[in-house]
Amino acid sequence: MYRSISGALLDGKLRPGTPLRERNLAEVFGATRTAVRKVLARLEREGKVELRQNRGAFVPQPSVEDIHAVYDARRAVEGGMLMLLASRLGATQLRALSAHVKREEEAHRAGDREESIRLAGAFHTHLTRMLGNAELEAFLQRLLARTQLFVALYESHDQSSCAxxxxxxxxxxxxxxxxxxxxxxxxxxxxxxxxxxTRHVTRDDQEDLADIFNRY
Known part of the structure; x- marks a missing residue:
């Protein structure tokens, strides 16, 4: 159940604001509602779903303002990070970064959207890790988790081809x-x-949940 919901999110199959009803998920997966609640709680900790009091779980539906705020934070953090890194990276680190980008290119050519999104986020994490600053790495990881979900919810694979x-x-x-x-x-x-x-924040083309999860 966890893999299916995560996969559907990162594949862009679950639209923003979609309700994830415990009863419906229990029927789709043949699971107990207790099991469903545990999975949804894990997904909430990872920032992949929102749990609203007395209303249940929903796919996040960030506003344009939410998206702009997170990307502003990333621009501030990652711009400064690169200024620091430019004079510190050695040949081994540069080879590791180049090898990582090669894996990104291979995943994109193979059409593996979930892996493409994961590797794209990991590239930015690797850059931060090379500074050896655990506080900065933890902060950027939270920002990356948000923006990875934005990409999955609103951007098609073809449009992200330049990454x-x-x-x-x-x-x-x-x-x-x-x-x-x-x-x-x-x-x-x-x-x-x-x-x-932000050009696609109003898109609304939700499919049936059972049809989505049957693919996983």
Whole structure:
């Protein structure tokens, strides 16, 4: 049940605001409502669903203002992070980043949306981890979890095709020691993703829950 709901979210099959009724999920999965509640509680801790008092669980439905606030935070954090990293990365770290981008490109070509989204987020986590700052890494991880869900809810796989190329451009700028170029590419990258997401915040094409989860 957990894998199915997570997969449907990251594949963009569950639309924003969709109610996830305990009774319906119990019927779809042949599970008890107690089991359903445990799964929904785990998904809430991961920021994948919202639990509303006396109303149940829902797929998050962020507003344009919510999306803008989170991406503003990412621009502030990741721009500063790259300025620090540009003079600190060694050859081994640069090779690791390049290898990661290669995996992103392979997942995208294979059409594996869930893996593409996971790897795209992991790229930003790797950059932060290379600074060795646990507080910064934990903060960025929370922001990434929010924006990964935004992408899954509102952006199609075809529209996100530029992400691996933009990540490669960031790595190449870091390899040249060009901090300003790396920051500029990162900010453009985040601007483009935010713009694509906010253009689709009113889309409403929900399918039947049983049909969605049967695929998983």
């Amino acid at each position: 691996p190329g933009e990540h490669r451009a960031i790595v190449e700028a870091l390899a040249r020691g060009e901090a300003s170029a790396a920051v500029s590419t990162m900010l453009h990258h985040l601007d483009e993703i935010e713009a694509r997401i």
